[in-house]
Amino acid sequence: MELEQLRTVFRNALELPGEFPVDELEYRGNEKWDSLAHMSLVAAIEDGFGVMLDTDEVIDLSSFDRARQILEKHGVVLTD
Amino acid sequence: MTGLLHPDARLVDAAGATLGGAALRDRVADLAAALDRQPPGVVLAAMPTTVDAIVRFLGALHAGRPVALVDPRTGADRLADLAERFRPAVLLTGGEPVPGYRPGADPRLGEHQRRTGEPGPAPHPDLALLLTTSGSTGSPKLVRLSRTAVLANAAAIATALGLDGDEVAPTSLPLHYTFGLSVLTSHLHAGATVLVEPNPLTARDFWSAVDRHGVTSLAAVPYQYEMLRRLRFDPARHPRLRTLTQAGGRLHPDLVADFHRRMAAVGGRLFVMYGQTEATARMTVLPADRLPDKLGSVGRPVPGGAVAVDPGDGRETTEPGRTGEIVYRGPNVMMGYAETAADLARGDDLGGVLRTGDLGRLDADGFLHVTGRTKRIAKVFGVRVNLDDVERSLGHHGPVAAVAGADRLVVVAEGADDDRLARIRAEVAEALGTHSSGVLVRSVDALPLTATGKPDYRALEDRC
Numbered sequence: 290m291e292l293e294q295l296r297t298v299f300r301n302a303l304e305l306p307g308e309f310p311v312d313e314l315e316y317r318g319n320e321k322w323d324s325l326a327h328m329s330l331v332a333a334i335e336d337g338f339g340v341m342l343d344t345d346e347v348i349d350l351s352s353f354d355r356a357r358q359i360l361e362k363h364g365v366v367l368t369d
Numbered sequence: 370m371t372g373l374l375h376p377d378a379r380l381v382d383a384a385g386a387t388l389g390g391a392a393l394r395d396r397v398a399d400l401a402a403a404l405d406r407q408p409p410g411v412v413l414a415a416m417p418t419t420v421d422a423i424v425r426f427l428g429a430l431h432a433g434r435p436v437a438l439v440d441p442r443t444g445a446d447r448l449a450d451l452a453e454r455f456r457p458a459v460l461l462t463g464g465e466p467v468p469g470y471r472p473g474a475d476p477r478l479g480e481h482q483r484r485t486g487e488p489g490p491a492p493h494p495d496l497a498l499l500l501t502t503s504g505s506t507g508s509p510k511l512v513r514l515s516r517t518a519v520l521a522n523a524a525a526i527a528t529a530l531g532l533d534g535d536e537v538a539p540t541s542l543p544l545h546y547t548f549g550l551s552v553l554t555s556h557l558h559a560g561a562t563v564l565v566e567p568n569p570l571t572a573r574d575f576w577s578a579v580d581r582h583g584v585t586s587l588a589a590v591p592y593q594y595e596m597l598r599r600l601r602f603d604p605a606r607h608p609r610l611r612t613l614t615q616a617g618g619r620l621h622p623d624l625v626a627d628f629h630r631r632m633a634a635v636g637g638r639l640f641v642m643y644g645q646t647e648a649t650a651r652m653t654v655l656p657a658d659r660l661p662d663k664l665g666s667v668g669r670p671v672p673g674g675a676v677a678v679d680p681g682d683g684r685e686t687t688e689p690g691r692t693g694e695i696v697y698r699g700p701n702v703m704m705g706y707a708e709t710a711a712d713l714a715r716g717d718d719l720g721g722v723l724r725t726g727d728l729g730r731l732d733a734d735g736f737l738h739v740t741g742r743t744k745r746i747a748k749v750f751g752v753r754v755n756l757d758d759v760e761r762s763l764g765h766h767g768p769v770a771a772v773a774g775a776d777r778l779v780v781v782a783e784g785a786d787d788d789r790l791a792r793i794r795a796e797v798a799e800a801l802g803t804h805s806s807g808v809l810v811r812s813v814d815a816l817p818l819t820a821t822g823k824p825d826y827r828a829l830e831d832r833c
Contacts (some may be wrong), residue, residue, distance in 0.1 A: 304805055316572075324569035324751065325804035328596050343770075344601045348573045 290338070292367040295360070298337050299353060302330035316351040330356075338365045372520050374427060377534050379558035382420050383567070385580055395426075400428025403477035408484065409494050410458030411499070411713060413451060414660040416545035417441035421479060423544070423553065425461055430519070435492045435713070437499035437511060440547040442802075453509065455499075456710040477517030489710035496704065496713065500547055502646050502753055512646045513704040515717070522649035522701035523554035525671040529654040530586075530640060532559035535609055537585045537609070539564040539578065541593070548616045548751075552588045553651030570596050576607075583609040590617030590751035591776045594624050600630075604635045611637035616644045616651060617751035618776055619739060622665045629660050643667035643739060647723055649701040651678070653737050666736040674699035676737050678729060684792065689733040694743050695725040745826075747773035749807040754778055762800055770816050770824040778808050781829055785812040 299311040302304070303321045309338075316322050331347050334340070334356060339364040350356050357367060374397065379389030388396065404412065412429050416422050416438040429436035437457065439448075445465045452460065454468045460470055460482040469486035469616040497516040501509040526532075538556050540563065542549030556563050564582050569576040570593055578584075587610060589597065594615065604610055613632055615625070617653030620641065629639045638657035644650050652820030653676065670676050677685040678693035685696055698721055728741040757776065759771040768783040778801075780793055790810040798805035817825040 304798075323804070324571040324596065325592070325806060327569075327571040328599060329804060329806045340698060344603070344606075347600050348571060348576065351573070 290367050292369045295367055300362045302326055302333050311353050314353045374557050375560035378557040379562045380420050380565055382565045396424050397427045397431050400424055401432035403475050404432040404434050408458045410489055411435045412459045413437045413457040414461035415439055415441040418544055419542045420565050434747040435496040440545050449734045458484050490714045492713040493716050502647050511707040513707050514649050515704055518649045518701045523558040525673050526555035526651055527559040532561055534560040536561035537583055539584050541564045541588050543749045547650045586612035587607050589612045591620045592750045593619055604637050613639045616642040618748040641667055647703045650704045663736050666738050669735055687731055689731055692730045695729040697723045747778045748776055749778045749803055768816055770829055772826050772829045781811050781813055783816050
């Protein structure tokens with residue numbers, strides 16, 4: 290699958306503009322990424338990639354990079 | 370304030386520093402002494418989730434100084450509006466100087482500003498606490514709460530939940546929000562520990578702190594129960610956490626039953642409660658052992674309270690099965706609202722009787738069931754929103770109607786395409802300062818109308 294798909298999921302969940310660079314995004318330091326946005330993000334990742342995240346994955350999903358790693362753990366490999 | 374702070378009460382911050390006993394009392398007294406040197410009148414304080422902010426709040430109560438607590442994210446414009454309308458003597462807020470105020474220099478108060486303009490009228494001597502009621506639309510009214518109300522509700526909640534000195538509760542909700550503040554006051558009153566933890570339920574740090582400090586109970590509003598479900602919350606992983614409390618709007622009975630089962634499986638409990646800022650915080654509680662046979666109920670009045678319904682003829686009744694506006698009586702009922710500085714001088718306008726604006730009925734055992742609203746109000750992530758204000762703000766989009774969904778706001782727009790629906794959603798979320806997942810949008814060919822030509826809100830709500 291395309292990495293761009295994950296970027297789109299992040300932009301939609303965090304309500305960021307269409308071209309916003311998200312690859313370096315982290316939970317800390319982004320005011321759009323609050324607990325409500327986080328739940329939207331988790332829901333969108335689960336729906337969009339057909340995975341179920343466990344408790345630790347939900348609270349460890351603290352950056353774009355972590356999201357990519359967690360998806361890889363679930364067998365979803367994203368190519369740029 | 371004599372009586373709120375039990376000698377054994379403690380605050381623990383995220384780093385593990387403990388403030389309790391004589392040290393806490395001394396800091397509160399010190400803060401009160403600093404406030405005594407300020408010009409007389411109301412204090413307006415930003416209320417972030419920090420030990421310092423809690424000490425400021427307790428210091429104001431101790432000094433007999435009415436304190437208005439506001440969201441720490443309140444912007445400069447809104448602060449200036451509040452300052453102009455209510456003319457507080459002191460602002461315990463940082464940031465840009467507010468017009469008519471200048472920075473003060475007492476280091477004990479942290480960042481603060483003193484009023485230089487005309488002072489407001491002297492506040493009523495019974496007034497202790499002022500809280501806002503709604504989200505960001507319109508000009509917020511303040512709820513006026515007396516010293517007696519604050520103390521009575523803290524004590525009643527502590528009794529209803531059986532709180533004692535062994536309890537440890539985290540600040541899982543904002544402290545400027547009535548439910549969050551009542552977790553603080555009820556635990557301080559019971560001589561328990563409050564863990565001052567600013568991170569949300571979705572953060573690793575929150576759960577690390579829960580386990581490190583042996584948290585025993587967790588207070589949450591409906592959207593947080595949705596989060597806990599998605600987090601696959603399992604109390605077996607937190608051996609001391611055995612009590613959940615819920616307030617802040619209706620939680621779907623499926624989720625109530627779900628979390629009751631999770632807690633019961635480990636010998637724990639879920640308490641469903643019903644409250645309003647206008648009643649300081651909480652009015653009823655459903656005892657955990659009655660939850661299975663009273664699913665959907667919010668329970669019975671807290672100690673000192675009483676509930677009746679007014680079916681519309683002005684005659685209150687406690688007859689089982691009659692539906693009407695819920696009328697609550699108790700020492701925790703507000704003195705009234707304030708919209709201007711002059712209102713802060715008013716005494717008790719309500720005499721301990723609160724017409725809640727909610728519809729409900731009592732069952733044969735005196736348990737209350739909340740069934741709807743008499744007012745055009747929705748809750749979005751636990752925050753009250755005035756639906757008429759939302760509609761007015763969307764007038765440029767043609768005919769729209771705003772109705773309440775389950776902890777969400779639903780906007781129905783006539784003949785709107787996807788692009789317009791997306792714009793409406795973004796505008797409303799922006800105005801309310803919330804995530805857009807709190808706003809649902811739908812398009813219809815024509816809004817259903819009542820016989821008098823107004824939007825048929827009931828029909829719309831049934832469809833949502």
